[in-house]
Amino acid sequence: MAGGVGPHLTTHRLTITPKGHDPRVENVLQNARDLGLDGLRSVEIADIYFLSGTLNQADRDGIQWILVDPLLQTGSWDQYTNSKGDHVVESMFHPGVTDPVATELQRLAGTAGIEVVATTGKRFALIGEIERSDVDRLASSVLANPIIEQWSIDSFASPLQFPNPDGQRPLAEEIDLSLATTDEDLIALNVERGLALDIGELRAIRDYFDKNARSPTDVELETLAQTWSEHCAHKTFRAKISTDDGVERDSLIDTLRRSTDDIAAPFVVSAFVGNAGIISFTPGRTLAVKCETHNHPSAIEPFGGANTGIGGVIRDILGAAHSPIACTNILCFGPLSLSAAEVPAGVFHPRRVQAGVIDGIADYGNKIGLPTVAGAVLYDNGYTANPLVYAGCIGSANYAMGATYVESKPSVGDRIIVLGGKTGRDGLRGATFSSMTMDATTGDVAGASVQIGDPITEKLLCDVLLQGRSTYTAITDCGAGGLSSAIGEMAQDLGAKVDLTNLPMKYPGLAPWEVWLSEAQERMVVAVKEVEALAALCDEHDVSYTDVGIFTGDKRLVVRCDGNIVLDLDIDFLHHGRPQRQLVAVMPKPNRSASPTFSAMLTNIDPLEHLLRLVAHPNISSKESVIHRYDHEIRGTTVVRPLVGAESDGHGDGVVLAEPTDQHGIAIGIGVNPWFGLVDPQRMAAAVVDEAIRNVVAVGADPSKVALLDNFSWGDPTRSTTLGELVAAVDGCVQAARAFNAPFVSGKDSLNNEFHGSDGERHAVPPTLVITAIAHVPDVALTVTSDLKLADNVLMLIGATKNEFGGSHLSMIYDAFGTGAVPEFDPGSAERFRKMHAAIQQGLVISCHDCSEGGQAVALAEMAIGGRLGVKCEPTESFGDNKLNVDLFSESLSRFVIEVTPENVSKIARLFSDASRVIGRVTSEPMFVLPNGSQVPISELRSHWQGTAK
């Protein structure tokens, strides 16, 4: 990478070293060990600030006063002599990568009248026996990320200038399609420009320009590729599908939409339209709900990818003109225990990915000031090369008496205003990139597709948009595809004239197509009739405001840059000219009977040993260390937290949020189970709908007022078996949604989550459907948590347990994964959930926990840990068969464990009739006693669950 160039005469360099313990060091050492570099004994980390410009001593003192706190740090200027450490690595961002620290430093200097260009970096002095070749590996895998950073080894780094500092913008290029007469030519063009289109789509584009007797510009071709990308057009979900059993099906999106239409829930205001789903549980207020994935960006730059995933989904809520109130996230990583040899080439170690992703989520959510409340962290080998990052956001909007949500639409003559961050090469071709399969070199070729977020810019944008709600008629966020997508969508019924010439740039030299498609973050597009009020508000909040054009009504999208027309397309062709895909699906044929071998094995399983192994399993064990990284208290609205119980370390089901002045609130629940998905995608999908709704019902939400979000992360849908699994999953989740009368209101699919390893194998993610349930809580005073409350209370199981171990965690730890049937969805569970809600509303339920991974035994263990109380299970009489272990560990659906007072047992039994059963008692002695009499102290159970057991 970058060599060590000597210091430029006018580049001032301030090196800042922390005093005392530096917690970053242990992370570097752990990451080095994960790479197999045990020779690194220690590392000293310093921050470096480069300031190019003219500074006198007073200027330096002023800057040092800000940057260096003498109690915490030491600072030294232009220190080019010491070389502590056996090797030294100095890293810094590539020119143009978003760097809020450098931006603030320049702004600060500017207020003092000093003009400088700031760059930031880090210096790592490595101490230990470490080969030079290992320093290279350490630099590229741990100390820096080649996608966003450059580094020098054993020499001093020096900031680089932009390659094109003179500000000359290249002209749009014409792509001569008249030469592309054969399909092979078109395919070659497709590969050359990374368009990710299929042959039918390429032919449609060629025919359009043939008819218009001209060739497209690069701007037009890139715009079509982006608008028609899987990411933006959801071609698979909109495709006609024929299955191998001879059925011609509606598209998947129609299947989902029709279930919502048929359910016709009165609380749905807007479903599957625009940026987010809109629901209303109470008069005068609507909620906007959305969940997105940011998988590929998080794989190649974990911090930036996850960071901008949160930023993006918050903008979706802003794009629905709602005020964001909470964030969620679901994360899927490879096992943290992988050795260096088990990690494929070109892939970060899962621990590095996890650390970056969690830092990225915490950074954005904490800084923008939203509680990050609900989520899950999952581990599986299938996520090693393809981590998944789901980011969700909920917003609310209040209305004056009689008013309600109106979908915003621009009208002819509205000005097109771009607000927020500056435009750079960030995220170029992100939409097409995310629609391609990754390989070992993806990181190198897709460098430009990385975005880094700037939460404070987005917070200011948020303040302007919420205070200035009356100033704009329509709004959308700049996500994948940048302005081309945002303006293209807003103009789809009208047409628009756009001029890119005056858009503020981060740096010069961007070609017109790069400006038009840039995915630079923290930008929104609004349609405005009276521009003065909005402009004044932007000025007050220091938010950038640029008028780029007008909505015309001529149904053409025309884009100019530097006086030239660079794009002129029929808007109907852009949005409706893509031929519908025809796909063939081979449906999965899962085994749905209990496995006789596994059933036989069950008789031999020692319940206590397996309970301890299950609670320690990475998918089940405490996520406390992650949850504390997120601010879940800001806004003062969190009533049921992700951590519950006597010591606030117990496992919560759903979370409940309520505005401090409201009696009612909302509950959020998550359902996800890729292991069921590997065995039986259809049953998996029904199961995760059941789980998401179970989680909100368990905390006190009303099951008749639940809205759902569906997010599919899948492999390559052109493989017919993979598509078959997707079709089966859509059928499964629609089946369950219909049974619960819970409408889908928004969804997103991320396909092509596959990785071509250097081993030549294809690695697809497990079928991962995340369902988010958002439900109404009529009275937050009547919410319930999972921790046990009082000794001598009675524990009851609600729901039926069957021999259903397909995809279960017991089968996983018993090394028999894949045998047996995935739990079957019971349409009768909707009635049971209603009864559970009634019981909670009557105050009959003291605590409640749903049964999921690890079954009833794990649920009881988590309740005991949360309450710091004991559990004595009812003794079993059924030794010698497998019933004991089925009862304890089966993952059958629709079940809850509840704590009730002894006098209310009969009321519960009457309410649920044969679906309830007494399974044990709460004891003051902190001991967990299983039905076979074996026992373990709660403290020991807890140390296994929290990962602190010896």
Next chain:
Amino acid sequence: MKPRALVISAPGTNRDADAMFALQLAGASASAMSIKQLIASPNHIDNSQIIVIPGGFSYADALGAGRLFAHDLIGVISDALNRAIALGRPIIGICNGFQTLVRAGILPGGADRVALGHNDGGTFDCRWVRMEAVSQRCIWTRSLTSEIECPIAHGEGKFICEPNMYAKLVDNDQVALRYLSPNPNGSMGAVAGICDETGLVLGLMPHPENHVLARQHPQFHRGVSGNLGLSLFAQGVAYVNN
């Protein structure tokens, strides 16, 4: 007439609304202004009886927690703040506000140096803590009779100073709040908050504004609601009313 409280924000301040809600519940009338607006019209400070620098990430904490906000305070409104102190008006800095007041030299008062460094754990940490009021000098804490429970949400909250400075703060009764065990961030002497020599200016890392209702307490479902952080704001309001 309710005391007029002013909540001052910088770009990136994010607990301003929570502080306003707490002030209103405590009996003040609260208004918010950005530092940019105050630079244009600093007399708003003179018209306020309680001044609050709330939590958040001012200027993204890009150059260190509170450092750029402190730069604003020193450069532009320190005269107005000093006038407010001279007039006996209470000032409170919460979390990022505490970091800002320390960097601006308003806490502990003058050039004496204390700092808020990275938590021992090395990361942002959000959890509930208990703290006890220990200062009779501090007008915000001296009449508090019970401990306060509320969350922390910070990455740089470790209170640090030279040993002789610490002794001086203790002797002067300027240590206002201490964490009851466990100490969440490694602060020297488990210090959660300090006041200036006048006792009018309090800075603290935890967020009493996020525990103003019983149901906000994490053990609410176990019948526990703890002692409200609201009581701290009530002290400030009562001081003005008297």
